[in-house]
Amino acid sequence: GALYRFNWVFPEKSIEGGRIGFEEDSDDQSGSYAFLKEKAIRCVIRCELKDSPLFLIPRRERKDLIEEALERHPDLTQKDHFNYSWAIHGDLSQKNKWIYEALLSTHQGDWLEVVRHIQVERFFHSRRYRIGCVSIEPQGNIDAQTKPMSHEGASLPAILQGMSLFEIEGELVDANRGLCEYSDFLKRPPETNKYLLTTSEKGTIQIPNYRAHLDVVLTGTANEKQLNLFKKTPDFSSFKGRLALVRVPYLLEYSREEELYQRHIMRHASGGSVAPHTAEMAALWAVLTRLRRPSPSNHSAELAPAVARLAPLQKALLYDHGEVAFDIKDDQRKLLQQNILALRQEHDESEGEFEGIYGAEYEGRRGVSPRDMMTLIATAAENHSWNSLSPLAIFPELELLVKETSIHEFLRVSTDNGYHDNAQFIGDVKKHYLGIVRQEVFESIGIVEEGEFDRVFVEYFQHIKSFNSGQKYWSEITGKYQEPSQDLMARVEQLLSISHSIPEYRSDLMGRIGAYATENPDQPLDYQDVFPEIYRKLKHSFWRERESTLDSLQNNILQYFTDERKTLTDEEIAGVENTLEKMMNKYGYDSKSARDVISFVASNR
Known part of the structure; x- marks a missing residue:
């Protein structure tokens, strides 16, 4: 008030x-x-x-005044932690x-x-x-x-x-x-x-x-x-006896860490080009340095197998937005998503000795600090090897940082089955970033029609639903009931590189659809929302089959920014400009950052 x-x-x-x-x-x-x-x-x-001016009123009259005011506004006394004794007894x-x-x-x-x-x-x-x-x-x-x-x-x-x-x-x-x-x-x-x-x-x-x-x-x-x-x-x-100790660990959700860096980047970009995902990738690496390996023995028998195979990057994605790896079975996927809080609290009471000092070892206790990361970002902004401030400028600075073991305590923590391997995390984040920008570049090139993936998805799920139920399905194209196509289902499953039992995989998919329909009875089924990881993998398989065409189109874009532009035809130039326009409008790139990203994707075929 x-x-x-x-x-x-x-x-x-x-x-x-x-x-x-x-x-x-x-x-x-x-x-x-x-x-x-x-x-x-x-x-x-x-x-x-x-x-307070209230203290100028004699105490007896002050008490009467306050009680009269509270009688007129009884709702105030119902508020949590409402305390007015200080106003009566203060001086x-x-x-x-x-x-x-x-x-x-x-x-x-x-x-x-x-x-x-x-x-x-x-x-x-x-x-x-x-x-x-x-x-x-x-x-x-x-x-x-x-x-x-x-x-x-x-x-x-x-x-x-x-x-x-x-x-x-x-x-x-x-x-x-x-x-x-x-x-x-x-x-x-x-x-x-x-x-x-x-x-x-x-x-x-x-x-x-x-x-x-x-x-x-x-x-x-x-x-x-x-x-x-x-x-x-x-x-x-x-x-x-006079202290209430409140733990404030480093952030373990990289999207929240990203918000800190994004504000910092805007101050250091000085009006220059900043690529999308710069703060996001820096934040993801920072969070990876803070995670601890989950122990299967700390969890139920049902959850333990999924916990045992949880890699650092998978754990970071799970903590941030509940994403679970594509190849984890549906029952384990649900268990992981339902037990994020249990994973977060697993190490809350952990203690141990590090470099001669015994103390708490909760998750988020160690790792790179936001202050160090913001200094690193400011240094990367001064690197003119790239046309823009992007993750590509951040990665070399991270490689220098992980060598400073005498300066940073978190770099001296022993690796634990992939955890605390800070140098390896750079490669993990770079690979994750490549997957994101490859999708953005390829979708902007537009070699596959926007609705094609949706059509394949709908057909595939229509066929497996029909196959599992032993009934024919209604074809909108032929206007007839038809038998499900084994060839179509096998073709999609080949693109998805299914590694375990096909019948079990199909059953898991149908179970997820049923669960979504039960939890969201009033919403239409959106396959991309329910199966984002399958959708992404299917896209990558499509693009892999068209790799030579994509390579040619990416080379056209790179030539567009050089003296070799004059060798491109009018049609090729129009295609390049259409791609750049999509990258700018849909994903927030400018011409400089788009050039860096396309070069990165092209060099990592």
Whole structure:
């Protein structure tokens, strides 16, 4: 909700003058000094701790006011974690209390005369402007301190001139009524943190001439290595009861990691060409470095066989969007998709020793950091070997990174049946990227009609459904019932390179169709949505059969960007430009990034 604080306003005329706020030319007729013109104000005393204006109301009346307000809005009390006891039992900070009592005494207990000096203002949390949202760096700055008020004695009203008023300042003060984060908390000198033992428990901080009551959420960050070392110190037992440790592992869903890199890439591209999938492939490699090998013994007997064969790239795709490898049986596919959370939590309680330090070994504990990856992307953006910033510029930088074993801890983790093999992950990501861009290039070339794959799919499933049920199917082409074609089914299965039992494979497909129909009774069956991996493999088989034609067309595109363009016919140039237009409109390439990608695909036939 809205947040409010207040200031003390003292006018140029004496408080006893009587008519301040009531003159004919005054903008406000309430008697408040809050809206005085600047020239009519003698001084303004601000509250650094941002006390709530509610604390100006005497406690008994304040309690009645709040309870009356809640009676009018009973829905508020039903909200989770709704707490208003602070508003009833809270009080003014030290400086405000002294000013309040001095004014109350001067006006012989007339509270309305006191609040004439109050100027209420709304404030908003802002990290940029350090208003209720502050991050304290570990370099050892003083978190809070006092200094005498900077007003000259003549500018203060007479009733305040005999008082020792202090201003407080510092990160904790700026963060009050908000959030304070201690960045890299355990890198700070230990002595500078000990005041937090009292502050976190009592909500107060004692500084010279001042005892401040805080209303702030205290958080801190530290890496696991620092935490493990801290646990061995005598001070940890004192801090333990005052800390709630929250694990924040590296991201394990590469699409979320991609969002971080995408923002970073836009800053470093400097208006240059950026190929699609650049952030995606960098994020995928980063996630692969963080994964741990799943152990079949930690899972049910039904799930264990699928878990045992789960490669790092397959696990990353499963975590991100539930994709399961094409050659995994349907029952195991379902089990994997239903147990993603179990896989994610498998190593939550794992502990072990690494390089002499014992501690937690949960998944996401180790791996490349986003900061290192963003530095790598910035370096790749300066590589002019390519026409655009693309995964092709990222891969060479990754190859250099994995050689820096003395710098990066995650590179010293032993490989485990394919996991933690960071150099191999570069090849895995490159192969995955090749599959994606090959499909984009070939579809843009358009050697196969857009609806041809859909037609083959529909025919194939129509035939196996008819074959399994022992019934004829209705042919839209002939307008007759016909027997299913063994040749057509065998032809498609040959393109798909089915490695296990054909009858079992067909049965799995029909089971998936039935399950989809049951779960989505009101939606038409879209084969591409239900079987994306089969659809993709069928396309690749079609393209493999037309490899020589595709090679020729790709060469035309590469020649188009060189002096050899003049050797192309008008028809070939039109075909090239049509392909480039599709790549731009459908996939987001520009001419530079399209050229790099087509060259990459052509060199990896």
